[in-house]
Amino acid sequence: MAARGGIDRFPLIDALDQAGVHVTEPRRAVARLVAEQVGYFTANDLVRAAGRRRLPVGRATVFRALDLFTALNLVERLDLPDGGHAYVACDAAHHHHVVCSACGRSVDASDSGIAEVVAGIAERTGFTIASHRLELFGLCPECARREPAGTPAATIPTATMSATRPS
Amino acid sequence: MAARGGIDRFPLIDALDQAGVHVTEPRRAVARLVAEQVGYFTANDLVRAAGRRRLPVGRATVFRALDLFTALNLVERLDLPDGGHAYVACDAAHHHHVVCSACGRSVDASDSGIAEVVAGIAERTGFTIASHRLELFGLCPECARREPAGTPAATIPTATMSATRPS
DNA sequence: CACGGGCTGAGATCGAGTCTCAACAGTCCC
DNA sequence: GGGACTGTTGAGACTCGATCTCAGCCCGTG
Structure with missing residues (x-):
């Protein structure tokens, strides 16, 4: 629950902007969700969180956004010992x-x-x-x-x- | 399967023995497969290899055996860069x-x-x-x-x- | 020889992640 | 201002690795 309620400007979103990537509403939503996570989170956590809050993001879009963020080094991928995957937001x-x-x-x-x-x-x-x-x-x-x-x-x-x- | 003259003895099997675990035929078979792998291998590689050679090992058993080996540090689990999982046989x-x-x-x-x-x-x-x-x-x-x-x-x-x- | 606990296999089931495809949005060019 | 284009999205089907269930089997023990 980081900076909430402010203007939609997160380091994440700025970075997307700078990377020359379209900053669309769904991506903004995913970025916001990522920024709010404490500790690591799974892709499904985000999907559920988005659904719970009726954000305009589909499941595939969450995965795509996470791929994008990962490619830009904005989030890092974790490998859980149980075989699952999780992510953490971090610096580039x-x-x-x-x-x-x-x-x-x-x-x-x-x-x-x-x-x-x-x-x-x-x-x-x-x-x-x-x-x-x-x-x-x-x-x-x-x-x-x-x-x-x-x-x-x-x-x-x-x-x-x-x-x-x-x- | 090579050495058929005598009891199959691999470091892996010895270790199982020492760990006080039952050394059953399926486990022996998995151990043999593991010992034969060059480089890393996935659980499915073993399942396929076992099937190809008509070894008496079910899929679940391969997974269970790998879990067992991993718990005993006989096999190490790798997280590949692409997110997949693999194993390598190694020292404890x-x-x-x-x-x-x-x-x-x-x-x-x-x-x-x-x-x-x-x-x-x-x-x-x-x-x-x-x-x-x-x-x-x-x-x-x-x-x-x-x-x-x-x-x-x-x-x-x-x-x-x-x-x-x-x- | 009978008993009990651990091990096994087959198949069902779960679940993460991917792929497809039509629809849509934002941007650029004329 | 209008039209075309490119990239993005969402829903859901699909793939496939991994786990769970459960009845039957095997081995060691008393």
Whole structure:
């Protein structure tokens, strides 16, 4: 529930504009829904949310918009351990996410230092590394405080984050 | 199926044994199939392979066996860049995978250096990182030689990883 | 030998994501 | 101002990977 009720200008929408993509009403609606999500969300979450609020967006359009956002690096795709997929809104710059497996919140983490690790692995294996993905999961400060280590109360399945980027 | 003279013994099967799990014929069959795979494979690859060779394994059993193997860390689950899922057989020790996107071969890579990166991220974000996973995609030395950088892997022979999947 | 628990297979079912296609909207050109 | 064009949309059918159900079977145990 981020900035709501304001003019329809979100970073997301600005970015669409800048990317030379048509900013249509359905896309705006999806962008708004994305901006309101806390933590990660699935495509179906958006479809349901849109339906609940009678927004003018069809299911296919939600998927298309998410594809578009993903292509523009405005949202990042998560791979849940259960095989499903989810998304998180984020900056366009390449980075990784640390996902709280209790509340689902996701925080950006720069990948400082990983480049060297990747380079090292490339050298050792002889592979030409085209992209990498780093997945981190654990507990955010709040949840860690609420559930001292060891409490298996986490209801949300451990989400694994993946930011695949061409290197 | 090759070695028919004697009891089939694979590291996989030994591990099942040690884990106190029943080593049944279907599980043995799945283990054998897994051991025969080159590179990564999907659950469906195994199902098809089993069917092709008339092995006594049902679809559900393949999935169950893979779950079991995954739980025992005998097999690692990969999230392919295209959102699909695959598996690779591997050691139980923690490590990472470098996957060739042309031939599908997967090589283990020690995670030297990543621990520091993860620690740094944990410190910066305040998260308690429970686990991490790093996956690297690129070209193995052979494929890189065959397809010099820049050449789009138009004719991917075996496993396709980013484009279409054989139907 | 009888019993009980775990494992199995076949098929039904679920559900995420894709594809098709006609209709529509916004933009550009004349 | 009008017409044409291109890109977008929505509804729903469809695909296909994955899971669930459930009765039957097998193995180890007492």
